Amino acid sequence: MKSPLSLEPLFHVGPAGITEPVVVSWAVIALLGLGSTLATRRLSVIPSKGQTLLELVVSTVDSQIRETMQADPAPFRALIGSIFLFTLVSNWSSLIPGIEPATAHIETDAAMALIVFVATIAWGVRTRGLRGYLATYAEPTWVMIPLNIVEQFTRTFSLIVRLFGNVMSGVFIIGIILTLAGLLVPIPLMALDLLTGAVQAYIFAVLATVFIGAAVGERHKPVAPSEKEP
């Protein structure tokens, strides 16, 4: 019996086997890219309803980054916002019959976690310098260095597994129920899947923000209006 977790290439491009999550991701990328292009084609100072929704999304991403990192969200907006939107759309793609979310496969979650991992280190080194960043591993004491190093990998692993487990389990449960019950029975579970998918996307994005924010430290901390010089 074939494992539901195993991936079989749909086709090959050279040596690379193109699997379903990759194709779904391309579709998601195409959808988001095309949608963004269309949505931002006629932006105006006086916003339409669609533009207002778009600005609400961007503003929410910004405010989440600002509140979590206590820093200017501009450098991190694209990464965090893109991860959130990609995860959300991928999670919700399970609603389309026959489509299995890309995030239900660990390779996709690992890819995003890998990017977050690299981004954390890169921004940490960029902000603190190499010595400064490495010094964070010795906080609060040098005894913590092994634990901090382990934590660096385990938290990334937990990031992967949390998203993968939640989405994959939702897909499995709906699949099992579909095989056992009628056509309309899984609908409440699919609705619950929508909520789960949104929550998991939010958690993944927020945790990525927290990790990057911890690496960046307080150097990016913006000056609050109340702390400004009179």
Add this chain to the structure above:
Amino acid sequence: MRIDWWTLGLQTINVLILVAILARFLFRPVIAIMDERRAAAAKMLGDAEAERAKAIAAREAAEAESGKIAASRDAVLREAAEAASAEREAALATAREEADQVRASAETEMRWARAAEESAASDRSARLAIDVARKLVARLPDSARVDGFIDGLARALASLPEASRDGFGAGERARLIAPRPLTAAELQAAHDAFARALGRPVDFAVVVEPAVIAGLEIETPHAVVRNSFRQDLKRIVEELTRHDGVHR
């Protein structure tokens, strides 16, 4: 379970591409328009603040102008009040002066009228006295109307200045005015008395004038000597009239 590394790598690339696409086509334009709106709002707020400042300045200027106008109005009103007061005072002074003049004029008129009335009364009194005197003298005997006056007239001639006395009746004939025709005795008495007074005889003609009342008057073209009631009454009347004139 196994990891498909190709999928992992492709998904990593996919996510990075998505980040680039969304950064380029979603976040950048949306943030740009939001910034543009924020800038426009800030500009509008700035413009509004500038307009407000202008409005405040205009209002303050208007208030200042209003204050100036009020001050000017007060000054004009004060000046007008002062001018009106001065004009009123001047008018009052003029009116008072005119009233004083009118009163003085009226008083003068009244004085004149009273004086004229008093003069008229005096004249009437004098004439009445003359009439009384004339009527009383008329009751005297005719001799009394001449006799007693010859010596008096002679004394008057004697009291003339020497030059007048020497020339009196020297070149021309004198006229002796009497209230009635003189008797021969009276004519003789007159010649004698006049000759004694002047130291030489005097030629005269007798002229009767009842208006003399009593007494005699002798006159030449150059001199007149009177000793008569007419003269006395005339002097009294003149004295009374002169006295009234002093009162005026």
